[in-house]
Amino acid sequence: DAKTTQPPSMDCAEGRAANLPCNHSTISGNEYVYWYRQIHSQGPQYIIHGLKNNETNEMASLIITEDRKSSTLILPHATLRDTAVYYCIVRVVASYNTDKLIFGTGTRLQVFP
Amino acid sequence: AAGVIQSPRHLIKEKRETATLKCYPIPRHDTVYWYQQGPGQDPQFLISFYEKMQSDKGSIPDRFSAQQFSDYHSELNMSSLELGDSALYFCASSLRGTGTISGNTIYFGEGSWLTVV
Numbered sequence: 001d002a003k004t005t006q007p008p009s010m011d012c013a014e015g016r017a018a019n020l021p022c023n024h025s026t027i028s029g030n031e032y033v034y035w036y037r038q039i040h041s042q043g044p045q046y047i048i049h050g051l052k053n054n055e056t057n058e059m060a061s062l063i064i065t066e067d068r069k070s071s072t073l074i075l076p077h078a079t080l081r082d083t084a085v086y087y088c089i090v091r092v093v094a095s096y097n098t099d100k101l102i103f104g105t106g107t108r109l110q111v112f113p
Numbered sequence: 114a115a116g117v118i119q120s121p122r123h124l125i126k127e128k129r130e131t132a133t134l135k136c137y138p139i140p141r142h143d144t145v146y147w148y149q150q151g152p153g154q155d156p157q158f159l160i161s162f163y164e165k166m167q168s169d170k171g172s173i174p175d176r177f178s179a180q181q182f183s184d185y186h187s188e189l190n191m192s193s194l195e196l197g198d199s200a201l202y203f204c205a206s207s208l209r210g211t212g213t214i215s216g217n218t219i220y221f222g223e224g225s226w227l228t229v230v
Contacts, residue, residue, distance in 0.1 A: 034219075036221075038156075041150075041224070042223060042224070043117075043203055043205075043222050043224050044156065044203070044205075044221045045221070046218055046219070046220060046221075049218065087155075099144070099161065099163075099168065099209070100146060100158045100161055100169055100171070101146075101158070101205075101219055102158060103156045103157070103158075104155065106155065
């Protein structure tokens with residue numbers, strides 16, 4: 001399974017951009033990178049996903065390096081409500097019978113006033 | 114938009130009792146996943162179902178069983194409960210269909226808190 005490495009914690013000032021890095025050097029060519037966040041014991045919330053192109057939605061931007069070995073999640077204007085644990089996940093799909101998300105330890109983002 | 118619905122939200126059981134958690138996926142979603150999150154831990158994959166058949170199995174104890182019904186809702190049955198089963202249990206769903214698996218977003222419910230005393 002492709003594993004991810006994230007810093008355990010990060011701080012960000014409110015209103016500034018939060019850049020959360022993720023390493024996934026063993027990712028396979030057909031595996032997507034997904035980002036979820038979990039706000040204190042709530043259900044993991046989907047943020048964004050991508051394969052090899054940069055992606056943007058109303059929540060965030062995802063920048064994937066050309067070699068796909070790392071990515072960065074960007075929250076353009078962090079707010080206090082963005083304080084959460086952010087999970088970078090490589091979706092494991094070897095076949096239709098092995099589709100699941102494997103959560104690592106994530107990055108605990110603290111947004112401060 | 115409709116989300117994944119889980120019930121009950123909170124459940125307290127005694128050791129050796131049985132508990133059943135229910136999950137109602139997003140309408141038209143055909144795949145259901147169950148996760149367990151212990152205190153201070155990250156979510157752990159338990160089991161998944163696609164079109165009412167077990168699809169994949171993770172670290173699910175033998176005391177636990179699950180199934181997906183004809184209306185696509187799923188139930189997680191936990192027997193001979195132990196103190197260590199106290200956790201937040203998440204259900205998630207996706208539409209696998211015939212598209213690219215990796216591109217089908219998986220959505221999570223708010224979870225069911227199980228406390229075993």
